[in-house]
Amino acid sequence: MLKVIILISFICVFNLSCSTDFNVTAPWKDITIVYGLLDASDTAQYVKVNKAFLDPTTSALTIAQNPDSLYYADLNVSLEEYQNGNLINTLQLIKVDGNSEGYSKDPGIFSNALNYLYKTTQTLNQNSQYKIIIGNENSSKVVSSITEVINDFRVIRPSVGQPVSLLPGFAFIVDWQSAENGKNYGLTIRFHYTEAQVSNPDAKQDKFIDWIIFTNEVEQTTEGGHEITRTIQSNDFYAKLLNAIPFDGNVIREAGKLDFFFSVGGEELYTFNQVTQAQQGLTSGQIEPQYTNIDNGLGLFSSRFNKAVYGIQIENKTLDSLACGSQTHTLHFKNSAGLTCF
Incomplete structure (x- = not known):
């Protein structure tokens, strides 16, 4: 045959x-x-x-x-x-x-x-x-x-002008209204940061890390307009950075903003x-x-359908935790005052 x-x-x-x-x-x-x-x-x-x-x-x-x-x-x-x-x-x-x-x-x-x-x-x-x-x-x-x-659909949280808190041990909420004719949802958060050599701190390189939150969140109906809420554990943020950013004692880093990328199938x-x-x-x-x-x-x-919310700020206590906390201080991020903890 x-x-x-x-x-x-x-x-x-x-x-x-x-x-x-x-x-x-x-x-x-x-x-x-x-x-x-x-x-x-x-x-x-x-x-x-x-x-x-x-x-x-x-x-x-x-x-x-x-x-x-x-x-x-x-x-x-x-x-x-x-x-x-x-x-x-x-x-x-x-x-x-x-x-x-x-x-x-x-x-x-x-x-x-x-x-x-x-x-x-x-x-x-x-x-x-x-x-x-x-x-x-x-x-x-x-x-x-x-x-x-x-x-198209409306993202309720996050919203521009409202900084996101990612303190260890806590969680933050993402919610949106379901899209008409949409069945399953994905979310990826992009964390922007800069990196420079300690010996040349003005020569900054723009970098980012994509943090996949979920890829197949299923809505029961496709009629749209229903509020969907998901809780994201902040500890996962620190774990992601530790896994994705290599230790380098010769660099200094500065956290930037977050972009939220929603996708619907x-x-x-x-x-x-x-x-x-x-x-x-x-x-x-x-x-x-x-x-x-x-x-x-x-x-x-x-x-x-793809929808993005760009330029969400990280609140200052989270920046301080990222720079000086026990989990991520070895990554050499600056704190909210622009200082280092190493």
């Missing part, structure tokens, strides 16, 4: 690129692989369209290095916009090379000479549904899927991730995908 090797590359809700190989044993047929996450918070939308390939006379590893084996030559890709079931607009996507757009493919057995994506820079309406339509000029086959768009993306996690631990190295929401194809078409 012949084997079809399918490359699935999808974009995760937390702004990461992932890829999974599936080995599907079946008679030959044209299989279209589609992955796209619409993001109303972004200025451009990208959809990836691949094809399965099969050649009984050529090694699959050889075919994988040929871009023509991965991409269709003549596709028409569009987004139909619907409100209340009525078609109100059609957005035409153009073919671009993802390598030139800042989305390079990870190295591997598949060719990364070209990384074709389909792009639009048209603004998405958060009150609309969008249906992707993929037509092949060389066949009558039409591939499609439809998704809701995740709406749609219900289809949540289901996809749940199925993928459930498959982990199976002994078979190559497994067939169990979830797809693509009509006449395989893959995932959903939505996400």
